[in-house]
Amino acid sequence: MNFIKNIFENTKPYVQKGAKYHWLHSVHDGFFTLFFVQKNTSKSGTHIHDYIDLKRTMGMVVLALVPAILMGMYNTGYQHFKAIDELASTGFFEIFLFGLLKVLPIIIVSYGVGLGIEFVFAQIRGHEIQEGFLVSGMLIPLVMPVETPLWMIAVATAFAVVIGKEVFGGTGMNIWNPALVARAFLFFAYPAQMSGIKVWVAGSQATDAITCATPLGDAASGVISYTASDAFFGLVPGSIGETSTLAILIGAVLLIVTGIGSWRIMLSTIAGGAVMGLILNAFAGSASLSEANQVFFAIPFWHHLILGGFMFGAIFMATDPVSGSQTVSGKWIYGFLIGILAVLIRVVNPAYPEGMMLAILLMNTFAPLIDHYVVQGHIKKRLKRATVSGRTA
Known part of the structure; x- marks a missing residue:
């Protein structure tokens, strides 16, 4: 070294x-x-610097993403060989290698475009290079379907960095989670390439023989063909890094132990999703519901926690320290509302069965307002105590 x-x-x-x-x-x-850590000291005030700077913090998040990345690569190959009916004759390393070769170019494009733009903005402004994209560059590929064209990944990454972050001042100033901005951009700009039964399985664009929907997509059509264990371990079609709840929870443990991720937001998001699932279960037998809606309303509340991008969003997206709530009480409110909205959107609107992206982006918008009222509430309580104490004296 x-x-x-x-x-x-x-x-x-x-x-x-x-x-x-x-x-x-x-x-x-x-x-x-x-x-390496710079030998810089402050020009005024405190001169002691913690060695855990922003780069090390971002690096820890990337490390926590590794289980989801590896499982996403394996599942990419697994779904491909399963779709062409060659799974039984294909070994573990061949399955993983296939997924690696499909996922790695997406990661390279994301980092190449994003860091390139970051370098240009940093040089123009005369600033240090912002470290936040170390995480965003990995999150963007993980929330995308494996068949997303590379040029679309490049366009979405550029949009997320420029419009989602740099126009607000760069890392630490963005209003919304950049990775979700990239996904939202593609979802609304190119819906045909981001939905349908072929985008979830590698190689599906080359042949009409491969057609496969996600568990949420199946539920929207009134059919549930995947078991809870498949969804928990990640052996289901879906975005690259969102399928394995087990891999995501391993990352969550690392984030909580190191103090990088907010366990309050994680727990409250899961609680919000569970509460809304239980509420909707109570209306599952209503005669006014369509057949597809009845299937969704009847899904056990805990299934919602392991389906789609719910757990990935709760652990890695909602906990973004920049776009999320900052106050302790605000984190509980912020996370709980994300869980409520995510399950509500996916159940009430079968045409769009995954609501985690919209729920987080919406609450990113309201996070400052939540913190404002939390702070104002504390101020009023203290003023009230001061007034009472003054009268007593």
Whole structure:
């Protein structure tokens, strides 16, 4: 590592302001701080810096995503060979390798386009490279169907970085979760490529023989063909990283233990989804419901927690520290409402059976308002106590 560090130290004078390659300063600094901690101190106030900076925090989130990434790669190959009826004759490594070769280009395009734009904005503004895209660059591929064309991944990533983040000032200033902005952009701009029975299985665009819907898509048509265990372990069609509840929960444990992710938001989101599921179960037998709606209303509440992108959204999307609620009480309210809305949207509207994306984006919008009223509530309580204490005195 000292050899690498020496390379950065020796080339640093060439990228300083006024030097020949000064336009590469942000790129040089970004790669240096990816591996090493800067020797900077504050110009005023506290001079002690925690070694757990933003890059290390983002790196921990990426590490927590690894189980979902690996399971997503395996499931991509699993669904492909299952659809062409060759699963029994295909080994584990062949299945995983197929998925790896399908998913890796999507990840490369996401990081290539996103980081490229980040570098340009950082250099233009004369700022350090923002580290937030280390996570967004991985989240974007994981919330996409495996058959999403690479050019669409590139366009969506560019839209998410420029419109979803940079126009607000960059990392730490964005209103909405950038990865969900990318997915929402594709969903509304190219609905044909983001829905239907072929987008979930790799190779389905090459032949009409492969047709497969997600468990939520099946439920919308009045049929449930996947078991709860399939959904929990992730052996079902769906977006690359959203299918395996087990892999997602492993990541959740890492985020909670390290203090990176808010367990309050995770728990309240799950609680909100469960409560809404129970409420809707109570109306499952209503004669006014259509057949498709009756199937959705009758789904056990805990099934909602392991279907679609609910758990992935609760663990990795809703807990975004920038676009989510900041106050302790606000986190409970924010997460609970996300769970309520996600299940409500998917059940009441069978035409759009996955509501987690819309629920999180909507609550991202209202998160500052939630925090505002929480803070104002605390202020009023303290003023009231101060007034009572003053009168008593």
